[in-house]
Amino acid sequence: MNIYGIRAIYHFEMARTFRTLWESIVAPVLTTSLYFIVFGKAIGSRMGDIDNVSYGAFIIPGLVMLNLLNESISNASFGIYMPKWAGTIYELLSAPVSWFEVLIGYVGAAATKSVMLGLLILGTARIFVPYEIAHPVWMVAFLLLTAVTFSLFGFIIGLWADSFQKLQAVPLLIVTPLTFLGGAFYSIDMLPPLWQKITLFNPVVYLISGFRWSFYGIADVDVAVSIGMTFGFLMTCLIFVWWVFKTGYKIRH
Amino acid sequence: MKTATAAMTANSSTPIISVRGVNKTYAGGFQALKKIDLDIKRGEIFALLGPNGAGKTTLIGLICGIVKATSGTIIADGHDIMRDYRAARATIGLVPQELHTDAFESVWATVKFSRGLFGKAPDAAYLEKVLRDLSLWDKRNAKIMTLSGGMKRRVLIAKALAHEPTILFLDEPSAGVDVELRHDMWRMVRTLRAQGTTIILTTHYIEEAEDMADRIGVISKGELIVVEDKAVLMRKLGKKQLTLTLRRPMTGIPAGLSAWPLVLSDDGHVLVYSFDAQEEETGIAELLRTLAEHGIEFKDLRSRESSLEDIFVSLVHRPKGTQE
Numbered sequence: 001m002n003i004y005g006i007r008a009i010y011h012f013e014m015a016r017t018f019r020t021l022w023e024s025i026v027a028p029v030l031t032t033s034l035y036f037i038v039f040g041k042a043i044g045s046r047m048g049d050i051d052n053v054s055y056g057a058f059i060i061p062g063l064v065m066l067n068l069l070n071e072s073i074s075n076a077s078f079g080i081y082m083p084k085w086a087g088t089i090y091e092l093l094s095a096p097v098s099w100f101e102v103l104i105g106y107v108g109a110a111a112t113k114s115v116m117l118g119l120l121i122l123g124t125a126r127i128f129v130p131y132e133i134a135h136p137v138w139m140v141a142f143l144l145l146t147a148v149t150f151s152l153f154g155f156i157i158g159l160w161a162d163s164f165q166k167l168q169a170v171p172l173l174i175v176t177p178l179t180f181l182g183g184a185f186y187s188i189d190m191l192p193p194l195w196q197k198i199t200l201f202n203p204v205v206y207l208i209s210g211f212r213w214s215f216y217g218i219a220d221v222d223v224a225v226s227i228g229m230t231f232g233f234l235m236t237c238l239i240f241v242w243w244v245f246k247t248g249y250k251i252r253h
Numbered sequence: 254m255k256t257a258t259a260a261m262t263a264n265s266s267t268p269i270i271s272v273r274g275v276n277k278t279y280a281g282g283f284q285a286l287k288k289i290d291l292d293i294k295r296g297e298i299f300a301l302l303g304p305n306g307a308g309k310t311t312l313i314g315l316i317c318g319i320v321k322a323t324s325g326t327i328i329a330d331g332h333d334i335m336r337d338y339r340a341a342r343a344t345i346g347l348v349p350q351e352l353h354t355d356a357f358e359s360v361w362a363t364v365k366f367s368r369g370l371f372g373k374a375p376d377a378a379y380l381e382k383v384l385r386d387l388s389l390w391d392k393r394n395a396k397i398m399t400l401s402g403g404m405k406r407r408v409l410i411a412k413a414l415a416h417e418p419t420i421l422f423l424d425e426p427s428a429g430v431d432v433e434l435r436h437d438m439w440r441m442v443r444t445l446r447a448q449g450t451t452i453i454l455t456t457h458y459i460e461e462a463e464d465m466a467d468r469i470g471v472i473s474k475g476e477l478i479v480v481e482d483k484a485v486l487m488r489k490l491g492k493k494q495l496t497l498t499l500r501r502p503m504t505g506i507p508a509g510l511s512a513w514p515l516v517l518s519d520d521g522h523v524l525v526y527s528f529d530a531q532e533e534e535t536g537i538a539e540l541l542r543t544l545a546e547h548g549i550e551f552k553d554l555r556s557r558e559s560s561l562e563d564i565f566v567s568l569v570h571r572p573k574g575t576q577e
C-alpha cells in the first residue's frame with residue numbers, strides 16, 4: 001500500500017478545497033438560508049405539520065441530502081476530471097499507485113468535503129429551526145455512506161466525461177431532479193397513489209427517507225430498506241469503478 | 254536495501270531497461286511502434302533521435318506506464334512494468350514533453366506532492382536541494398501559473414527528480430527552452446549521470462544527441478532503425494567530403510572523370526568529392542593528379558566530416574530493408 005501516495009492525493013484535493021474555502025462555504029450556506037426563509041418560514045407557516053414535525057424541520061434532512069449529493073458528485077468528478085483536462089494525469093499514470101489508492105485519495109477528499117458541508121448546513125439550519133436528532137449514530141452513518149457513495153459516483157462521471165458540459169450534465173439533468181422528486185420537500189404519502197409507486201424507483205427516496213428517520217424517527221419507506229439500498233448503491237459504484245480500472249476504460253491509451 | 258545493493262553489483266552489466274518485441278497500435282488503428290527491441294545500459298545517457306511523429310513519446314509512455322503496449326514486454330530495473338509496476342515505476346522519473354502543470358499550486362506544494370505520490374517519505378532538505386539546483390528556490394512559494402515557460406519546465410524537472418529516481422526520462426527537454434536553461438539542464442544531466450542515474454532523452458535536434466549522448470537510437474515511422482554508440486555511429490556511417498572551388502566554372506564533369514563520385518554544383522563553380530572516412534586510401538592524391546591532367550584548376554579546397562545530421566538524413570531516407 002502506497003500510504004504516502006494516498007496522502008499526497010488527499011492533501012492535494014483538500015488544498016484545492018481550502019483555496020476556495022470562502023466560495024465553498026458561502027454559497028451553500030446562503031442557498032440553504034434562502035430555502036429556510038422561503039420554505040421554512042414563509043410557506044412553512046401555512047403548511048401543517050407532517051407526522052408531528054414542523055415543515056421547517058421536515059425539510060432539513062432533505063436539504064442536507066440535496067447538498068451532500070451535489071457536492072459529493074461535483075467535488076469528485078471535478079477532482080479527477082481536472083488532471084485529465086490539464087494533462088497532469090501523466091504523473092498519476094506513471095506513479096507507483098494502484099487505482100484503488102487513487103480512488104481512496106480522491107473519493108476520500110470529496111467525501112470529507114461534503115460531510116463538512118453537510119454539518120455546516122445542519123448548523124445553519126439550527127439558526128432558523130429548532131430540531132432534535134433521534135438517532136445521531138445513524139445520522140452520521142447515513143451522512144458518511146451517502147457522501148462516499150456519491151463521491152464514487154462523481155469519480156466515475158469525472159473519468160467518463162471528456163468535456164465540461166458532460167461533467168455538469170449528469171448532476172444537473174439527473175441528480176437534481178431526482179433529489180427534488182425524492183421527497184426532500186414533501187412526504188411521499190402526499191402524492192397520488194400512482195406517483196407513490198413510481199417514486200419508489202427513485203433511489204434518492206431511500207436516502208432521504210432513511211436520513212430523515214435518523215432525525216425524527218419517521219420514514220416514507222422502512223429504514224431497513226433504506227440502509228440496504230444505501231449499501232446497494234455503494235456496492236454498485238464500487239463494482240463499476242473496479243471494472244473501469246480493470247479494463248483501463250478511458251484512462252490509458 | 255541489501256537486495257538493492259546486491260542487484261546493483263550483480264546487474265551492473267545487464268541493461269537497466271529492456272524492451273522486447275513491443276508493438277503499439279492506438280485505438281484508431283494507427284500503429285505507432287513496430288516490434289521495438291531496445292536495451293538501455295545502466296548509467297548511460299541515451300538519446301532517442303527521430304523526427305516528429307516517429308513514436309518517441311509513445312515509447313517513453315509505454316515504459317513509464319502512461320500508454321499500454323499492444324504486445325511485448327518491458328523490464329525496468331529488473332521489474333516487469335506490468336506485473337511489478339510499483340517497483341518499476343518507483344525507479345523512474347519522467348519529464349513530459351508538454352508543459353502540464355497545476356496552475357494554482359505553489360512550486361513547493363507540487364514537488365512535495367510528487368515525492369509523496371511516488372511513495373517516498375517527506376524530505377524537505379532533499380527537495381530544497383533539488384529546487385536550488387534548478388534555480389527554483391526563490392520561486393518556491395510562487396503559483397505555477399505565474400511562472401514563465403522555461404520556469405515551468407524546471408518545475409517539471411524538479412517534480413520528476415522529487416522521488417530520487419534512478420532512471421530519468423526527458424521528453425524533448427529543449428523544446429521551447431532558452432539557452433540558459435538548456436545549459437543548466439545539460440549540466441544537471443551530467444551531474445545526475447555522474448551520480449549513477451540513467452538518462453534517456455528524446456530529441457529531434459541532432460546536435461543535442463551529438464553533444465550529450467553516449468549512445469543513440471534512431472527511430473523513424475515507429476521503427477528503431479539503428480542503435481549504436483555515438484562514436485561508432487559517426488565513424489561507421491560518417492563520410493568525408495572534399496569541396497573544391499574551381500577557378501573556371503565547368504558545364505559538366507569531363508568524361509575522363511566519370512569514374513569518380515563527383516558532384517558539380519548548379520553554377521559549375523564547386524566540385525564535391527565524397528569518400529569513406531574509414532578507408533586507408535582516400536583517393537584524394539589521385540583525384541588531384543587526375544584533375545591536373547584535365548587542366549582543371551581550383552582556388553580553394555576544404556574537407557569536412559559529415560555531421561550526425563547527414564547520417565540521420567541518410568538513415569531515415571534509406572529505403573527499407575537496406576540497413577544491415
Ligand SMILES: Nc1ncnc2c1ncn2[C@@H]1O[C@H](COP(=O)(O)OP(=O)(O)O)[C@@H](O)[C@H]1O
Pocket residue numbers: 253279280281283285303304305306307308309310311312
Ligand atoms: N493517443 C493517440 N491516439 C492515436 N494516435 C496517436 C496518439 N498519440 C500519438 N499518436 C500518433 O502516434 C505517432 C507517434 O507519436 P509520438 O509518439 O508522439 O511521436 P514523437 O514523440 O516521436 O513526435 C504520431 O503519428 C501520432 O499522431
Ligand SMILES: [Mg+2]
Pocket residue numbers: 309310311350424425
Ligand atoms: Mg514526442
